[in-house]
Amino acid sequence: MNGPHDLGGQMGFGPVAPERDEPYFHAAWERRALGVTLTAGAMGAWNIDESRHARESLHPADYYASSYYQIWIKALEVLLKRHGFVSERDLEAGKAADPAATPKRVLKAENVPAALAKGGPCDRPVATPARFKAGDLVRTKTFHPTGHTRLPRYARGKQGTIDAVRDGFVFPDSNAHGRGENPQWVYTVVFDGAEIWGEGADPTLTVSIDAWESYLEPA
Amino acid sequence: MSHDHDHDNELDPFAARVRALETILTEKGLIDPAAIDVIVDTYEIKVGPRNGARVVAKAWVDAEFAAWLKRDATAAIASLSYTGRQGEHMQAVFNTEETHNLVVCTLCSCYPWSVLGLPPVWYKAPPYRSRAVIDPRGVLEEFGLTLPAATKIRVWDSTAELRYLVVPMRPEGTEGWSEERLAELVTRDAMIGTGLAKEPA
Numbered sequence: 450m451n452g453p454h455d456l457g458g459q460m461g462f463g464p465v466a467p468e469r470d471e472p473y474f475h476a477a478w479e480r481r482a483l484g485v486t487l488t489a490g491a492m493g494a495w496n497i498d499e500s501r502h503a504r505e506s507l508h509p510a511d512y513y514a515s516s517y518y519q520i521w522i523k524a525l526e527v528l529l530k531r532h533g534f535v536s537e538r539d540l541e542a543g544k545a546a547d548p549a550a551t552p553k554r555v556l557k558a559e560n561v562p563a564a565l566a567k568g569g570p571c572d573r574p575v576a577t578p579a580r581f582k583a584g585d586l587v588r589t590k591t592f593h594p595t596g597h598t599r600l601p602r603y604a605r606g607k608q609g610t611i612d613a614v615r616d617g618f619v620f621p622d623s624n625a626h627g628r629g630e631n632p633q634w635v636y637t638v639v640f641d642g643a644e645i646w647g648e649g650a651d652p653t654l655t656v657s658i659d660a661w662e663s664y665l666e667p668a
Numbered sequence: 669m670s671h672d673h674d675h676d677n678e679l680d681p682f683a684a685r686v687r688a689l690e691t692i693l694t695e696k697g698l699i700d701p702a703a704i705d706v707i708v709d710t711y712e713i714k715v716g717p718r719n720g721a722r723v724v725a726k727a728w729v730d731a732e733f734a735a736w737l738k739r740d741a742t743a744a745i746a747s748l749s750y751t752g753r754q755g756e757h758m759q760a761v762f763n764t765e766e767t768h769n770l771v772v773c774t775l776c777s778c779y780p781w782s783v784l785g786l787p788p789v790w791y792k793a794p795p796y797r798s799r800a801v802i803d804p805r806g807v808l809e810e811f812g813l814t815l816p817a818a819t820k821i822r823v824w825d826s827t828a829e830l831r832y833l834v835v836p837m838r839p840e841g842t843e844g845w846s847e848e849r850l851a852e853l854v855t856r857d858a859m860i861g862t863g864l865a866k867e868p869a
Contacts, residue, residue: 481708
């Protein structure tokens, strides 16, 4: 979707504000927000693509007014309601008021180190050989899907070069919507700055994205 | 936001909101609050940019390791026991005299947690995410880094599940240094590309 999250090339947000010796958390609640998000995710009711899509589906005004942990929590409430774990009545009461759906699993403290060490690999075998090879010229699709996609707007309809053939990976555009993993080859595609930004582009700039095969056509 | 209730009036509204959510999920038996403590402890104390700095320092002193890191970063990094969440699929990119690498996630906040820990706020915020791809030199200036005009800049937008680690150039005057000493020169920003390795004091 052309959501508020798709920020490449947007303007008006001001300078980057690096913070010297920045702490990992700026308030105690951010620690709990990280942990609640990860433990709720560990229930296994949704995948990383659905959670990313929930975040980018926040209203743009809300998205831009929120810190990243706030975005996480707001999206988490949406996911918990969608999957029947939390109701509006629960949230209004600030305590459990309604029964919850049954999770696939509950992450216990003693299992956290193993779960974090394992992570969630997204590479999958793909039945067909890779369509492109390093050095091939390609053009990215021009499209405006209303659902989740990982092809940023600034890189749509642009000619680039296959820099590397990666692996087969779960396809977020379908996986985010419960339509299956449908793994595809992923490629690193590199573009000249001028191809993307045109007039005034930094002549020393190249930008690469990692693109699923269906985002690409031969150029 | 009807559930910004006032019985937690010692907390700011968002802190109360997070606490309420944790309470609800705990009461329903869906999460284990002790698991949250372990997660926080992991990312506040155990996992951080020191991991990545060790990877870089090893690559500086060990050409064979550097070649492995270039070819299969996931395996090379795993050999130092840095694995797991948001480091499942790693790619190392090496700065050279000709090219400076810079990593961003324009679409969200993808970041190599296993080697750098949790991302800083600026990495997840709109100013960096919007400008890194169109005006990287301007962004680098805001970090106090001015690159020579002829240096090529390669920006890596982490749009899929690959996570990028920049291997900065080894500073001059560090011949014969141990890995441990070299690792002290490798900052988090140098491994994102918003900085260079520190010069020896």
